[in-house]
Amino acid sequence: MTPNMDYVPLITLPIEWEWTIMKLGQILGISVLLLISLAFLLLFDRKVWAAVQLRKGPNVVGPFGLLQSFADFFKFVFKEIVIPAGANKTVFILAPLITFVLAFTGWAAVPFANGVVIADLNVGILYLFAISSLGVYGIIMGGWASNSKYPFLGGLRSAAQMVSYEVSIGFIIITVLLLVGSLNLTTIVDAQRDGIWMWHGFRIFNFAEFPANILVGVVMFAMLVMFFISALAETNRPPFDLPEAESELVAGYQVEYSSTPYLLFMIGEYLNIVLMCAMVNLLFLGGWHAPWGPVDNPWLGFLIFYVKIWIQFFLFAMVKAIVPRYRYDQLMRIGWKIFLPTSLAAVVAMGAYVTFLAPTATAVAGAQ
Amino acid sequence: MLATIAFYVLAVIAVISAFAVISARNPVHSVLFLILTFFTAAGLFVLLGAEFLAMLLVIVYVGAVAVLFLFVVMMLDVDFVELKQGFLSYMPIGAIVALALLFELGLVASAAISADGAPIAIAPAQPGGVTNAEAIGQVLYTDYLLVFQMAGLVLFVAMIGAIVLTLRHRPGVRKQNIAAQVGRKRSEGVELKDIRPGQGLG
Numbered sequence: 001m002t003p004n005m006d007y008v009p010l011i012t013l014p015i016e017w018e019w020t021i022m023k024l025g026q027i028l029g030i031s032v033l034l035l036i037s038l039a040f041l042l043l044f045d046r047k048v049w050a051a052v053q054l055r056k057g058p059n060v061v062g063p064f065g066l067l068q069s070f071a072d073f074f075k076f077v078f079k080e081i082v083i084p085a086g087a088n089k090t091v092f093i094l095a096p097l098i099t100f101v102l103a104f105t106g107w108a109a110v111p112f113a114n115g116v117v118i119a120d121l122n123v124g125i126l127y128l129f130a131i132s133s134l135g136v137y138g139i140i141m142g143g144w145a146s147n148s149k150y151p152f153l154g155g156l157r158s159a160a161q162m163v164s165y166e167v168s169i170g171f172i173i174i175t176v177l178l179l180v181g182s183l184n185l186t187t188i189v190d191a192q193r194d195g196i197w198m199w200h201g202f203r204i205f206n207f208a209e210f211p212a213n214i215l216v217g218v219v220m221f222a223m224l225v226m227f228f229i230s231a232l233a234e235t236n237r238p239p240f241d242l243p244e245a246e247s248e249l250v251a252g253y254q255v256e257y258s259s260t261p262y263l264l265f266m267i268g269e270y271l272n273i274v275l276m277c278a279m280v281n282l283l284f285l286g287g288w289h290a291p292w293g294p295v296d297n298p299w300l301g302f303l304i305f306y307v308k309i310w311i312q313f314f315l316f317a318m319v320k321a322i323v324p325r326y327r328y329d330q331l332m333r334i335g336w337k338i339f340l341p342t343s344l345a346a347v348v349a350m351g352a353y354v355t356f357l358a359p360t361a362t363a364v365a366g367a368q
Numbered sequence: 369m370l371a372t373i374a375f376y377v378l379a380v381i382a383v384i385s386a387f388a389v390i391s392a393r394n395p396v397h398s399v400l401f402l403i404l405t406f407f408t409a410a411g412l413f414v415l416l417g418a419e420f421l422a423m424l425l426v427i428v429y430v431g432a433v434a435v436l437f438l439f440v441v442m443m444l445d446v447d448f449v450e451l452k453q454g455f456l457s458y459m460p461i462g463a464i465v466a467l468a469l470l471f472e473l474g475l476v477a478s479a480a481i482s483a484d485g486a487p488i489a490i491a492p493a494q495p496g497g498v499t500n501a502e503a504i505g506q507v508l509y510t511d512y513l514l515v516f517q518m519a520g521l522v523l524f525v526a527m528i529g530a531i532v533l534t535l536r537h538r539p540g541v542r543k544q545n546i547a548a549q550v551g552r553k554r555s556e557g558v559e560l561k562d563i564r565p566g567q568g569l570g
Contacts, residue, residue: 016370091400122499126423133431137403140435144396144442152442159439163432170427183420183501333546 026118031104037306038270039069044310045270045317052321079259084146087256091145096261099138099268106131106275111186113288113301124185125173128279129166132234135272136162139236139243142265143253154252157328158236158243164335165233171343172227175220176200176283178350189287196291200224201284212357219346224284226339228315231276233335235269237316239323240331277312281305285312375415382408395441403434420501 043058043065050057058065083092109124111117121127136159143155177183179200180191192198197205201224204217233240244252254265281287285308288301295301326334385408388401406429413422498506508516563569 020370088394088396091396121419123419123423123501126420126427130423130426130431133427136431136435137438140438140442141400156439156443159435163435166431183499329544 023118027108030107030112030118034104034107034271034274035267038267038274039073040066041274041310041313042069042072042270044313045320048314048317049321052318073263076263077260081259081261082256084148084256086147088145088147091141092256093261095138095142095145096257096264096268097138098141099135100264100271102131102134102138103268103271103275106272107278109185110275110278110282111189111287112305113298114296116298116302117186120184120186123183125177125183125188125283128185128275129170129173132169132272132275132279133162133166135234135268138265138268139253142257143243146253146256148256150249150251151253151255154243154249154255157249158253161236161240161242161331161335162234164332165230165339168226168335168339168343169230169234171340171347172223172230173283175223175343175346175350178347178354179216179220181354185282185287189282189289192286193289193294195289195293196286199284199286199289199291209357212353215349215357216353219349220284223343223346224280226343227280227284229334230339231273231280232316232319233331235273235276237273238320239325241325242328242331245325273316274309274313277309277316278305280312281308371415375412378408378411378415382412395444396438399434399438399441402437403430406430406434418500420499420504 046068047057047065058068061067061071083089106128108118109121109127111120111124139158139162140155143151143153143158146152176188180188182188182191192200196202197207200220202217203220204213206213206217232238236243242252243249244254249255254262257265288305289295290304295304382405385401385404389398389405392398392401406425410422410425410430413419413425561569
């Protein structure tokens with residue numbers, strides 16, 4: 001059928017508005033997908049934790065307890081919002097909203113598959129880093145606005161902890177940037193497209209450039225492990241969940257929160273964890289590419305990305321289940337005295353590799 | 369169209385929140401407004417096409433410096449009445465600083481805009497296809513290398529100064545020796561005794 005040249009659309013929108021509506025649709029789609037996935041990730045977290053402790057975990061609501069998160073959701077939403085009399089009301093309400101909104105904002109720059117991304121930013125990785133470093137505000141504001149001792153201590157702990165670990169996360173990101181020579185997340189993933197030996201976490205298997213692969217492989221694998229541990233600290237996950245350590249601070253910055261504001265805090269926190277999983281995935285584990293080679297089909301790529309995120313979330317859940325909580329001074333010691341010097345040395349090592357040892361293709365990209 | 373709307377929204381928020389920084393009664397609110405100002409300024413940078421600078425502003429100022437501001441201000445026990453009494457005596461100094469800043473801003477603006485109102489390009493435009501992170505890198509690490517290194521050195525000196533000022537070695541403080549803790553062996557810590565029934569350790 002030839003296109004009908006007389007066709008007049010009912011509404012003619014300027015191209016900008018059409019673009020806006022399309023983007024809004026994408027944003028809505030990804031947000032809904034994230035929220036539904038999150039419901040099951042929460043259940044998965046509890047199930048893994050239960051399995052490690054030889055319990056059954058939630059198993060009453062729905063088959064295998066699959067609907068537990070939805071039941072919890074309705075429970076939270078229908079409860080009364082309690083605002084303490086001495087609280088700073090505006091900031092008190094604003095804090096969980098900031099956590100919640102920021103947790104979603106980061107996903108704007110995450111490429112889920114080949115070409116599936118809301119905003120393909122030139123500085124995508126910096127954007128993710130910036131958004132994740134803003135996450136501290138929700139916590140510190142919530143802790144302060146509650147006007148109570150435990151939340152305040154929790155807020156202060158969290159601020160110090162997140163600022164400390166951001167430093168090492170920044171340096172670890174720089175090692176990857178040096179290898180790729182670009183700040184664009186799609187480019188970073190495509191640099192790892194050939195297979196597991198090109199994934200930054202597993203460059204040691206890239207025997208084609210022996211013996212340089214041993215240097216890169218060892219350093220980058222260490223960076224993968226350090227990024228994972230820093231991500232635990234950055235998202236206040238056990239064993240670094242000192243801002244909400246129940247044995248010392250009751251529930252830290254969340255003590256005074258109930259009902260929907262608490263729910264927003266919790267969703268924001270878990271979304272940040274998933275965002276960190278996605279960052280590990282994009283930087284070190286090949287994004288949407290399969291271990292044996294490139295995947296250019298968006299649907300298949302999306303599926304692979306999704307499965308990889310679940311695998312990493314499983315690791316987060318296992319760490320929560322089996323590792324005892326750190327003391328605060330131990331946490332600071334690891335961050336400043338071990339991670340910072342190690343990641344700094346890794347930046348120097350990768351800089352040296354890109355300048356002197358790398359095959360010409362990466363060297364040219366890096367030198368620009 | 370969209371960019372224009374975005375510009376006006378961001379600009380209005382930036383100006384209002386900047387004003388709120390100095391007019392808010394609660395110092396914590398002031399810092400929160402300051403953060404909002406930084407954030408909207410980053411948004412304006414993005415509109416100008418300087419996304420790298422925008423991200424740096426958010427990461428460095430909002431993500432690190434302002435967190436420490438907030439950290440300190442929250443822990444201060446501020447007496448609002450006393451704060452207001454001091455206002456008049458500090459007024460002249462504040463006015464002088466404000467005038468000096470205004471004068472400097474005027475100088476910069478007059479240097480950047482020529483007589484016919486057209487802006488003067490201070491740095492040459494980058495050729496197409498170069499992202500602005502690369503463009504900044506190429507200028508920063510070549511033409512301005514010395515200035516860049518000196519800025520780093522100044523910050524380094526400031527950091528060491530802060531550490532020297534606050535570092536005190538108090539006698540009698542018990543510290544952990546991590547190496548000693550980790551290097552402990554089972555033989556040093558555990559001793560097995562064979563105890564006969566009814567005798568005890570004696």
